[in-house]
Amino acid sequence: MKQAMIIVNPSSGKEEAVDYVEQIEEILEAKEYKVNTVQTEKELDATQYCSDACKDEYDLVVSLGGDGTLNETINGMVDQKHRPKLGIVPLGTVNDFARALNISLDPKEAIETLKSDLTKKVDIGSFNERYFVNIVAVGSIAEATSEVSPEQKTKFGPLAYLMEGAKTLASTNAYPLRIEYDDKVWEGESFLFLAALTKSTAGFEKLSPEAKVNDGVLHCYVVKNVNMIRMASIVTSVLRGTLKEDKDVEYFKAKKLHVTSSEKLHTNVDGEEGDLLPVTMEVKPQHIEVIID
Numbered sequence: 001m002k003q004a005m006i007i008v009n010p011s012s013g014k015e016e017a018v019d020y021v022e023q024i025e026e027i028l029e030a031k032e033y034k035v036n037t038v039q040t041e042k043e044l045d046a047t048q049y050c051s052d053a054c055k056d057e058y059d060l061v062v063s064l065g066g067d068g069t070l071n072e073t074i075n076g077m078v079d080q081k082h083r084p085k086l087g088i089v090p091l092g093t094v095n096d097f098a099r100a101l102n103i104s105l106d107p108k109e110a111i112e113t114l115k116s117d118l119t120k121k122v123d124i125g126s127f128n129e130r131y132f133v134n135i136v137a138v139g140s141i142a143e144a145t146s147e148v149s150p151e152q153k154t155k156f157g158p159l160a161y162l163m164e165g166a167k168t169l170a171s172t173n174a175y176p177l178r179i180e181y182d183d184k185v186w187e188g189e190s191f192l193f194l195a196a197l198t199k200s201t202a203g204f205e206k207l208s209p210e211a212k213v214n215d216g217v218l219h220c221y222v223v224k225n226v227n228m229i230r231m232a233s234i235v236t237s238v239l240r241g242t243l244k245e246d247k248d249v250e251y252f253k254a255k256k257l258h259v260t261s262s263e264k265l266h267t268n269v270d271g272e273e274g275d276l277l278p279v280t281m282e283v284k285p286q287h288i289e290v291i292i293d
């Protein structure tokens with residue numbers, strides 16, 4: 001018999017996760033899965049549960065929670081020899097990965113997706129010793145957006161990131177950056193560097209519209225040293241989905257990156273605080289198979 005694990009974060013979203021478990025169990029049992037439902041209690045529980053599911057050769061793992069739970073679940077399967085299919089039921093405030101895959105942000109509809117036999121193999125990025133699914137940002141905005149509190153996210157949704165990011169615009173300077181990518185190098189003063197695997201970041205679905213979930217590359221945007229007026233125009237480019245065309249933005253694609261700076265610079269990895277520079281990133285093409293409809 002096929003085996004499925006449902007990883008539930010009871011604290012995610014509006015603390016409603018457990019209300020959806022029964023509906024998911026019914027759908028999976030109808031698809032002839034033997035279902036094991038587990039609840040996370042703290043950080044990294046989802047990684048441990050998912051890693052156990054891989055070792056026990058489960059056929060399917062469903063993540064029921066926000067982007068944090070999903071990221072931890074994926075981190076539990078990336079390095080494994082046997083990787084179950086992944087089902088996603090988004091309950092967070094942002095849900096970038098579900099947005100990128102056109103999975104409904106309405107949990108009830110997303111659960112219906114689990115009836116589908118369609119799957120898509122998606123890229124995963126390594127970031128030093130861990131993995132990411134959406135984006136890495138480097139710079140002061142990256143640091144500020146790591147500080148968005150759960151209360152701010154509940155109150156303002158994705159706008160909370162824009163509000164925190166905007167606060168730094170007035171006070172931030174550019175910094176020296178060296179980006180070695182594939183067999184090339186970009187070096188100069190930068191205000192913000194982004195490396196995106198998918199189109200959606202912090203709920204803004206047009207940030208990197210050229211990024212497809214399975215194209216095997218990181219879409220990189222270096223925002224150069226600009227004044228406040230040009231910065232306002234770059235923010236407009238972000239909202240319009242034309243960041244790549246901006247004259248103060250350097251855009252390139254890369255499979256592998258090594259980013260360094262002579263300054264102490266912070267990173268943000270899928271919305272959470274990441275390592276300080278230097279960092280190394282690499283794409284694992286079409287590495288995880290996700291249920292879609």
Ligand SMILES: Nc1ncnc2c1ncn2[C@@H]1O[C@H](COP(=O)(O)OP(=O)(O)OP(=O)(O)O)[C@@H](O)[C@H]1O
Pocket residue numbers: 009010011012013014040041042043044045065066067068069070072091092093094095150153
């Ligand atoms: N039982 C629990 N109580 C509190 N925190 C938990 C529990 N289980 C897991 N966690 C932690 O909660 C973190 C946040 O969860 P997640 O991102 O899934 O939900 P969310 O915060 O509602 O979503 P979003 O970040 O999109 O708003 C996870 O990264 C995990 O480490």
